[in-house]
Amino acid sequence: MPSIEASEATAPRVTLSSLDTLWFQVAGTVCNLACTHCFISCSPTNRTHEFLSLEAILPYLEEAATLGVKELYFTGGEPFLNPEMESILEQALQVGPVTVLTNGLLLDPERCRRLNQLADQGDYSLDFRVSLDGYAPETNDPIRGEGTFDRILQGVSNLVEAGLNPVITVTEVYEDNGSVSGKERFFGLLRDLGVAKPRLKMLPVFQIGAEAERSGAYDSWQRLRDRDTLDEGWGHLQCSSCRMVTDQGVWVCPILVNEPRGKMGQTLSDTLEPFPLEHPACWTCHVYGVSCKT
Amino acid sequence: MSAAENNKLTAHRGKATWGERLVPLERFREETAVAGRRLSEAARLVEQGNFLRRERGATPVEGPYSRVVVFGGVYNNHLALEAVLDAAHKHGAEAVYCLGDLGGFGPSPEKVWPLLLEGDVRTLQGNYEESLASGREDCNCGYTDPRDNHFATLSYRYTSEHCSSDFKRWMGGLPLQRRIRVGQRELLLVHGSPRQINEFLFHSTSPISFLEVLLDQESCDGLLCTHTGLQWHRRLPSGRDVVNVGVIGRPANDGQPGVWYAMLEDRDGDLGVELLRLEYDHTTLALEMQQQNLPQEFIDTIRHGWWTTCLEILPARERARSRY
Numbered sequence: 001m002p003s004i005e006a007s008e009a010t011a012p013r014v015t016l017s018s019l020d021t022l023w024f025q026v027a028g029t030v031c032n033l034a035c036t037h038c039f040i041s042c043s044p045t046n047r048t049h050e051f052l053s054l055e056a057i058l059p060y061l062e063e064a065a066t067l068g069v070k071e072l073y074f075t076g077g078e079p080f081l082n083p084e085m086e087s088i089l090e091q092a093l094q095v096g097p098v099t100v101l102t103n104g105l106l107l108d109p110e111r112c113r114r115l116n117q118l119a120d121q122g123d124y125s126l127d128f129r130v131s132l133d134g135y136a137p138e139t140n141d142p143i144r145g146e147g148t149f150d151r152i153l154q155g156v157s158n159l160v161e162a163g164l165n166p167v168i169t170v171t172e173v174y175e176d177n178g179s180v181s182g183k184e185r186f187f188g189l190l191r192d193l194g195v196a197k198p199r200l201k202m203l204p205v206f207q208i209g210a211e212a213e214r215s216g217a218y219d220s221w222q223r224l225r226d227r228d229t230l231d232e233g234w235g236h237l238q239c240s241s242c243r244m245v246t247d248q249g250v251w252v253c254p255i256l257v258n259e260p261r262g263k264m265g266q267t268l269s270d271t272l273e274p275f276p277l278e279h280p281a282c283w284t285c286h287v288y289g290v291s292c293k294t
Numbered sequence: 295m296s297a298a299e300n301n302k303l304t305a306h307r308g309k310a311t312w313g314e315r316l317v318p319l320e321r322f323r324e325e326t327a328v329a330g331r332r333l334s335e336a337a338r339l340v341e342q343g344n345f346l347r348r349e350r351g352a353t354p355v356e357g358p359y360s361r362v363v364v365f366g367g368v369y370n371n372h373l374a375l376e377a378v379l380d381a382a383h384k385h386g387a388e389a390v391y392c393l394g395d396l397g398g399f400g401p402s403p404e405k406v407w408p409l410l411l412e413g414d415v416r417t418l419q420g421n422y423e424e425s426l427a428s429g430r431e432d433c434n435c436g437y438t439d440p441r442d443n444h445f446a447t448l449s450y451r452y453t454s455e456h457c458s459s460d461f462k463r464w465m466g467g468l469p470l471q472r473r474i475r476v477g478q479r480e481l482l483l484v485h486g487s488p489r490q491i492n493e494f495l496f497h498s499t500s501p502i503s504f505l506e507v508l509l510d511q512e513s514c515d516g517l518l519c520t521h522t523g524l525q526w527h528r529r530l531p532s533g534r535d536v537v538n539v540g541v542i543g544r545p546a547n548d549g550q551p552g553v554w555y556a557m558l559e560d561r562d563g564d565l566g567v568e569l570l571r572l573e574y575d576h577t578t579l580a581l582e583m584q585q586q587n588l589p590q591e592f593i594d595t596i597r598h599g600w601w602t603t604c605l606e607i608l609p610a611r612e613r614a615r616s617r618y
């Protein structure tokens with residue numbers, strides 16, 4: 001196994017060309033689920049990162065506006081475990097469009113109504129992404145947990161009922177998920193649920209955290225080296241235009257938050273310098289072209 | 295699940311995972327506490343300054359004008375193009391600008407070329423021209439929905455096959471940006487955004503502070519763009535304007551067959567911005583599209599004003615207003 005130090009020396013560096021996307025790990029690593037493929041190993045007891053308070057978030061929103069941020073993303077863990085979540089959303093929507101990544105389990109009808117009110121106010125979009133990993137309990141539940149398929153669909157229905165239309169995000173844990181017929185089955189599932197305008201996004205799988213144990217970690221050749229640098233640069237990677245805020249500071253991207261070396265500083269302005277793409281997950285980003293666009 | 299298997303699946307809990315190593319949580323916290331930079335207040339300001347600074351492009355400034363008409367997204371719609379040129383004439387516009395995307399969607403791509411030339415339309419290159427001129431196989435939209443990809447590919451192929459190589463070469467020579475002066479204001483004209491030909495600037499996802507920084511970096515007093523298909527205008531707190539001029543090639547997903555363009559004029563040193571609806575002979579266009587065997591879904595959009603395909607580009611707010 002090559003040492004991390006050696007790969008840092010040979011790794012290409014990616015420049016932050018603009019701060020388009022700012023992520024907040026608003027629920028830390030705390031989740032009401034413990035999915036087997038969760039790349040940051042979230043669970044009810046994982047306190048690697050704690051909740052972000054509204055008070056902690058406000059200065060970051062202000063600094064992000066100075067730096068010309070374009071969109072704000074909230075993730076966890078499960079964001080709605082954070083008791084301040086709705087006030088946080090209200091403040092964030094003053095600064096720009098917001099997307100919340102949720103597992104859909106805490107979306108009761110009452111909350112959905114309030115969220116829809118928030119979505120209707122102001123100038124900017126409020127969008128939701130709900131994770132689902134199979135188009136039936138037989139495929140989804142072994143990954144996300146017993147009984148979750150039905151509960152996720154209930155959450156989606158509640159959102160739709162309230163007038164919101166979430167993007168369903170599907171990881172390619174099963175090869176079939178991303179195929180043409182696989183996508184059509186997901187669209188079909190949503191239409192059957194009464195979603196008139198179904199929205200879907202496919203995501204690749206990161207072989208770190210829990211996923212490393214489910215499917216095996218990376219091989220040592222799965223690293224980026226200097227010579228991999230492309231003519232068009234690294235603009236396709238999230239880290240060329242994003243940063244991630246957790247209760248412990250600012251990290252290069254949402255993927256490397258369980259890595260001490262993924263942390264770049266305490267404020268956003270501390271983190272404007274280039275970052276070495278030394279981690280094997282960077283290899284996945286590069287090869288699969290992960291982006292956060294809907 | 296056996297206890298051993300369960301244990302294997304949860305072994306990482308409370309651990310950090312750099313590479314293949316699992317690190318205990320306390321060590322993770324100790325290491326992160328000292329990781330990363332901690333700049334002084336002064337150093338932060340310097341970093342911010344460097345980060346925000348950009349080289350201004352050397353594009354010459356055209357004008358000054360007192361009134362111009364600007365539109366985007368022709369999408370082969372030669373009838374709307376004729377109508378907008380008429381309108382520009384009636385407004386007494388001193389110059390007419392097109393922000394790109396000449397092809398796709400509509401019938402008979404070659405028809406718009408002579409109109410652009412004769413009308414002295416100053417045209418920018420859109421992502422469609424870029425793809426056609428570089429001979430790409432498809433429009434590279436990469437939609438999630440297979441149905442969207444089907445339609446996108448279909449209209450791209452149609453346009454590509456019906457464009458002469460002369461027309462494509464001309465497209466390849468079009469500039470990516472222009473600067474014009476309207477009264478006192480220097481305006482930057484782009485297709486998607488100043489940074490990227492195919493960046494979407496929608497109203498609900500282009501926040502004020504983002505636009506202010508963008509205009510600072512380009513050192514201009516206003517920005518005109520298209521590419522999304524939906525028109526909007528935002529006056530920034532700094533007094534500068536950002537206008538997505540919309541498209542004349544297809545309706546703005548609002549249930550009306552009319553399309554949109556922009557008129558900009560000098561009003562005693564202030565910039566007047568008007569987004570105007572353009573009526574044109576959409577019935578004839580729909581018939582032409584039928585004769586060219588273009589998809590019924592596209593024809594429906596021309597007739598009824600609602601988008602029927604490729605809706606996934608829309609942000610939540612814009613999608614909520616959409617019929618499909």
Ligand code: SF4
Nearest residue numbers: 031033035038077103
């Ligand atoms: S994948 Fe999402 S829902 Fe599942 S444990 Fe991780 S954070 Fe929670």
Ligand code: SF4
Nearest residue numbers: 238239253255282285
């Ligand atoms: S994991 Fe991906 S986004 Fe994060 S630093 Fe590596 S390449 Fe960039």
Ligand SMILES: [Fe+2]
Nearest residue numbers: 395420421521
């Ligand atoms: Fe375009």
